[in-house]
Amino acid sequence: xxxxxxxxxxxxxxxxxxxxxxxxxxxxxxxxxxxxxxxxxxxxxxxxxxxxxxxxxxxxxxxxxxxxxxxxxxxxxxxxxxxxxxxxxxxxxxxxxxxxxxxxxxxxxxxxxxxxxxxxxxxxxxxxxxxxxxxxxxxxxxxxxxxxxxxxxxxxxxxxxxxxxxxxxxxxxxxxxxxxxxxxxxxxxxxxxxxxxxxxxxxxxxxxxxxxxxxxxxxxxxxxxxxxxxxxxxxxxxxxxxxxxxxxxxxxxxxxxxxxxxxxxxxxxxxxxxxxxxxxxxxxxxxxxxxxxxxxxxxxxxxxxxxxxxxxxxxxxxxxxxxxxxxxxxxxxxxxxxxxxxxxxxxxxxxxxxxxxxxxxxxxxxxxxxxxxxxxxxxxxxxxxxxxxxxxxxxxxxxxxxxxxxxxxxxxxxxxxxxxxxxxxxxxxxxxxxxxxxxxxxxxxxxxxxxxxxxxxxxxxxxxxxxxxxxxxxxxxxxxxxxxxxxxxxxxxxxxxxxxxxxxxxxxxxxxxxxxxxxxxxxxxxxxxxxxxxxxxxxxxxxxxxxxxxxxxxxxxxxxxxxxxxxxxxxxxxxxxxxxxxxxxxxxxxxxxxxxxxxxxxxxxxxxxxxxxxxxxxxxxxxxxxx
Numbered sequence: 001x002x003x004x005x006x007x008x009x010x011x012x013x014x015x016x017x018x019x020x021x022x023x024x025x026x027x028x029x030x031x032x033x034x035x036x037x038x039x040x041x042x043x044x045x046x047x048x049x050x051x052x053x054x055x056x057x058x059x060x061x062x063x064x065x066x067x068x069x070x071x072x073x074x075x076x077x078x079x080x081x082x083x084x085x086x087x088x089x090x091x092x093x094x095x096x097x098x099x100x101x102x103x104x105x106x107x108x109x110x111x112x113x114x115x116x117x118x119x120x121x122x123x124x125x126x127x128x129x130x131x132x133x134x135x136x137x138x139x140x141x142x143x144x145x146x147x148x149x150x151x152x153x154x155x156x157x158x159x160x161x162x163x164x165x166x167x168x169x170x171x172x173x174x175x176x177x178x179x180x181x182x183x184x185x186x187x188x189x190x191x192x193x194x195x196x197x198x199x200x201x202x203x204x205x206x207x208x209x210x211x212x213x214x215x216x217x218x219x220x221x222x223x224x225x226x227x228x229x230x231x232x233x234x235x236x237x238x239x240x241x242x243x244x245x246x247x248x249x250x251x252x253x254x255x256x257x258x259x260x261x262x263x264x265x266x267x268x269x270x271x272x273x274x275x276x277x278x279x280x281x282x283x284x285x286x287x288x289x290x291x292x293x294x295x296x297x298x299x300x301x302x303x304x305x306x307x308x309x310x311x312x313x314x315x316x317x318x319x320x321x322x323x324x325x326x327x328x329x330x331x332x333x334x335x336x337x338x339x340x341x342x343x344x345x346x347x348x349x350x351x352x353x354x355x356x357x358x359x360x361x362x363x364x365x366x367x368x369x370x371x372x373x374x375x376x377x378x379x380x381x382x383x384x385x386x387x388x389x390x391x392x393x394x395x396x397x398x399x400x401x402x403x404x405x406x407x408x409x410x411x412x413x414x415x416x417x418x419x420x421x422x423x424x425x426x427x428x429x430x431x432x433x434x435x436x437x438x439x440x441x442x443x444x445x446x447x448x449x450x451x452x453x454x455x456x457x458x459x460x461x462x463x464x465x466x467x468x469x470x471x472x473x474x475x476x477x478x479x480x481x482x483x484x485x486x487x488x489x490x491x492x493x494x495x496x497x498x499x500x501x502x503x504x505x506x507x508x509x510x511x512x513x514x515x516x517x518x519x520x521x522x523x524x525x526x527x528x529x530x531x532x533x534x535x536x537x538x539x540x541x542x543x544x545x546x547x548x549x550x551x552x553x554x555x556x557x558x559x560x561x562x563x564x565x566x567x568x569x570x571x572x573x574x575x576x577x578x579x580x581x582x583x584x585x586x587x588x589x590x591x592x593x594x595x596x597x598x599x600x601x602x603x604x605x606x607x608x609x610x611x612x613x614x615x616x617x618x619x620x621x622x623x624x625x626x627x
Contacts, residue, residue: 065095070163073153074103076123080161087163090146092139103161107148108134122150122159133166145170183267185238186245194266194274198326201278216280216318218290219333220248222297223311223345225271232306239303240310241271247296248273255289263289274333277318283350286318290348311346313337318351335359361407365415368404369424373431377403380435381610384619385456385581388595388602391624395454395488397603398436399610400428412458420460429463430472437480437487439613444482447620456488456518464491464503470510484514488539492520504535511536518581523569532576540573542566544584544604550593563593570598 064071070087072080083098091098091106104110109119109132121127129151137143149162181193189197201215222244229237245267252263252275264276275293280286294312301308315336317329332351340349372378382396402410419425440455463469477484489510511517518539523546549562566582573580582594585604594602608619 070165072098072103072106072161072163074123074150074159074161076157078103078123080106081158087161090138090144090163090165091136107146107161107163108136109148119150122152125152125157128152186242186267188245188249188273189264189266191266191268194264194268194276195326197264197266198276198329201276202321202324202326202329204322211279212281213321214280214282214318215321215324215329216277216283216286216289217316217329217333218275218277218286218293218348219315219317219330219337220273220275220293220312221314221337221341222271223313223341225310228308228310236303236306240301240308241267243301243303244297244310245273248275248293251275251289251292251296255285255292280318283316283318286316287348287350290314290316294346294348313340313345314348315340316348316350332356362418365404365407365410366418366422369415369419369422370427372402372404373424373427377405378428378431379403380432380439381612382439382455382616383603383610384608384616385454385601385603386607387624388582388591388599393453393619393622393624394601395456396440396616397456397490397610398432398439398458400432416460420462423462423466425460425462426467429460430467433457433459433473434476434480437476437482440486441480441482443613443617443620444486446617450621452483452486453616453620454486454488454516455482456490458490458520461491461503464506470506470513473510473515474513485516488516488518490518490520490541508536511538521583523565529572532572532578537578539579539581540569541581541583541603542569542599547582547584547586547590547594547604550590563597566594566599567597574598 064082065084067084068086070084070090072083072087075081080098080101080103083095085095088095088098098106104116104119110116115130115132118127118130118132122129129149131147131149134146134148135143136146144165144167147164147166149164150159151162152159181190181196182188183190225237225240228240245265248265252265255263263278264274266274266276268274275289277286277289293314297310297312301310315333315338317332317336319329319332335356336349336351339352339355340347343349379401380398381401382398384393385395385397386392387394400412402415404410416425419428436455436457440453444452459469473487473489476482477487491507507517516538517536518541519535519537520541521543522540523543546562546566550566570580579600580598581601581603582590582599583603585591585594585602585606587606591602591606608615
């Protein structure tokens, strides 16, 4: 009989002790009368063992011989003493022909070391029994799965070998497993089987096996599949998924040469599919596979008289197996799929470690924003706003900085967008507003003989929507004692131009209170001039991109269009009763041109970078220096 071992290992040499007189008697009885288990023809029972009558022995022998479970009595030497007809039928032999044969060879117990060791321990009386499953081959050529049990016979040095045919059970288990591990719609492996295969491919014990030691994954999502379900129904959507699965399988078969005979195509759920490439040869192989998938899916689908065109987005990851986990690989694939969607859909995108590092940093900042506001990790710096005619300091813009414990000092462009997305901008904006107003009032108290400075604070449109901005501003002004006309609130042009309803009412209420409203970065958004007559705006801040066209230094030539645009905007603003601030003024030449055009105030590195409050205090009362 041949068997399929359950694990690696070699057969140790069999060391058989001398045959005892009792064992010879048992063999003799088995050969002539097929003795019942543990009851040899000659009485050699151990002291204290029960003594059975001849009738009882006949009953035991009859039960043993007629049992449907295959059984054999095996001596300490591992030789069959007696076997019943059921076992002989399983092995394709006669019961008498099994006597004196080595039991381990009959049921394939010697082909793996662990099973052989357990079996020898039972024979030696050092173990209470064991059970294993073996694949046996019948002499007529068919194979069967057998469950083999070995247990000691009570009050006897012999053991009982039991063999049950479990082929039908194994077949049923295999069918149930197939149903459990495959998607009923597409017949593809499902999420469970995919992760089982992925874990096996990443198993560290397999690193030394032949192959490239690399792994690749194409993570695919159909674009706009929900619309198909919503318009044509889920049954139609299922048919489309089945057709998509067929095309993906064809693409994988065309390029598959992994160690398991091809790439694994799986449906992970919904309209998400995965193509796992074991022993990949590099990113070029994965890119070719992703390209062939996109090309296959772009061909129209003919379903029940409907002609459909679909596209897909694919995240592609390819890396060394060593050091890679299933979780890490799937996270990278999911991130890359998101990039493919964000980049315009209908494409594949390769995982980029640098881009992912930026995403991870962004996520780390987002998760710590709210606690950072509460723990006081933010500080304010102030950039001067200078009168362009006389050079005097007129006001400052408050600019928030994040003293991050891990990433150091961060400027607003690193975290303001995140704060707006998660709503923490309301809490942060309130802190900035209160701190800036308190500081402006402190300067006023410290320099009572100098004209007070106004402070300009940036406000996000979400602050207007998600909080009582009017009430908050009124409370802060009352708390700090700062006059309303010394507070200027800056909103971007895009935010202001979309204002209607509650935001517009809030801005109007703030303006009525005496607070100045400024449009920041004017000229880069909608530039809908009709809004200027309806919004309660008092200041236009020209975007620095216009000012940069005024450069004369170092051989650069100014852009005449920029100068014409700025001049027209300044004249328009003045006609509407608005003042104009030019941002990003860096050179004396720019300042001179802006002054001639009629800009009221300037802001930029020519005058000062954003500095600490103490530095602004030192500037107050200083002799103006006209640039």
